[in-house]
Amino acid sequence: MQDRNHLARVETTHQVHIIENGLIDIPMLQILKPDGTLHDEAQEPALSEDVARKMYDTMEYIRVLDERMIGAQRQGRISFYLASTGEEAAAVGSAAALSPDDMIMSQYREQGALAYRGYTTSQFMNQMFSNEKDPNKGRQMPIHYGDKALNFMTISSPLGTQIPQAAGYAYGQKMAGNDAVTICYFGEGAASEGDFHAGLNMAAVLKCPVIFFCRNNGYAISTPADEQFAGDGIASRGLGYGVKTIRVDGNDPLAVFAATKRARELALEERCPILIEAMTYRLAAHSTSDDPTGYRSREEEDKWRAKDPIQRMAKWLQQKGWYDEAANKQLIDETRQEVLKALKEAEKVSVNPIEDIVNDVYDEVPWHLKDQLDNLKDHIRQYPDAYPKTSGRVK
Incomplete structure (x- = not known):
């Protein structure tokens, strides 16, 4: 049976032995x-x-x-x-x-x-x-x-x-x-x-x-x-x-x-x-x-x-x-x-529907994400000039 005791692999010393960086x-x-060009000892x-x-x-x-x-x-x-x-x-x-x-x-x-x-x-x-x-x-x-x-x-x-x-x-x-x-x-x-x-x-x-x-x-x-x-x-x-x-x-x-x-x-x-x-x-x-x-x-x-x-x-x-x-x-x-x-x-291809921000995250979109999505849509409608016309295709 394999010896699972990690100490079995450790050599012992009887004086302070410091292992330095670069050993x-x-x-x-x-x-x-x-x-x-190839190094002389190298093999392709x-x-x-x-x-x-x-x-x-x-x-x-x-x-x-x-x-x-x-x-x-x-x-x-x-x-x-x-x-x-x-x-x-x-x-x-x-x-x-x-x-x-x-x-x-x-x-x-x-x-x-x-x-x-x-x-x-x-x-x-x-x-x-x-x-x-x-x-x-x-x-x-x-x-x-x-x-x-x-x-x-x-x-x-x-x-x-x-x-x-x-x-x-x-x-x-x-x-x-x-x-x-x-x-x-x-x-x-x-x-x-x-x-x-x-x-x-x-x-x-x-x-x-x-x-x-x-x-x-x-x-x-x-x-x-x-x-x-x-x-x-x-x-x-x-x-x-x-x-x-x-x-x-x-x-x-x-x-x-x-x-x-x-x-x-x-x-x-x-x-x-x-x-x-x-x-x-x-x-x-x-x-x-x-x-x-x-x-x-x-x-x-x-x-x-x-x-x-x-x-x-x-x-x-x-x-x-x-x-x-x-x-x-x-x-x-x-x-x-x-x-x-x-x-x-x-860059000419339309972006994804804005609903994709919350879709596929949960089996059913929870209420708090629906509320956040509605607020985002309201914000975009309020400031339409600040967003590209293709941005999220807000309806």
Whole structure:
């Protein structure tokens, strides 16, 4: 019988023994140099030309989408946006290593993972414009995507809520005997939430097949990492909870792919959680409400621009003979046209009936919500010029 006494595993000492920070040196997996060449000791992961091209094309697509939607927010066409500039490899490289049956629980900067799975430009736009074609019926902020058919759980605004949820969902996958895992994305700032610790501990104790994927991009909005924690990043926390851990260069698409593929194999073989810490950098502002010039320098940003994941992969593709510069330029131009066309179409679609604010919340709408809805309708009727004619279609 297994000895369940945890003290049976503990070595004893007879003098005061202090364990200092940095006792364990956690290495970072890196396959590609910034110039796109392989490190001498590195081995390429098994990537077909089709998968490699899809990864690269998706990263280019997301960068175009981000640029266009930031512009749309500045024009007042949407209210809010979060770009993933500089972090595309973390989301796309990891998504490429998954099975379509694996559940994705995202934070709010993983649009690349959703696009890789097949989410269309029109679907992105309908959600961001909160129109009638938005499956969330306009009740979420922009960039709070979700798609049941693609196994992508709807994003929540509060930080960290998806982490214990991912542990629970993965436990359900394990109990059902499914050949699938859950991947849960979050930033290093969200790792300061209590949900992070609860989720990792739950997954470790119950041996849930979940990949906790932390994008350590250097800042929790304006707070740099060295003001968030004194330990060795987020990877050291996984070890503390008894979770197998990998640290990877988050700007290296091949390394992210290889790390996630191995993590998935282990999660299924051993029915256990894995923590991946992807070391990357947020070149964009935290959101369209943020101005990063107030807390970091241009020189700091330029150092990371030299490590751009899209340029790194493009150079690798060139060396493989899988990249054509003229064809890539045409792809980017066509993507810009596609995004602009979908944007113009989505903003013309009517918004949802105002009743959808309270519908689907309860089996029957309770009296207090009916009263609030009536008061809102009266307010809009009283001040019709302050609201668009399509706003809620008040009768």
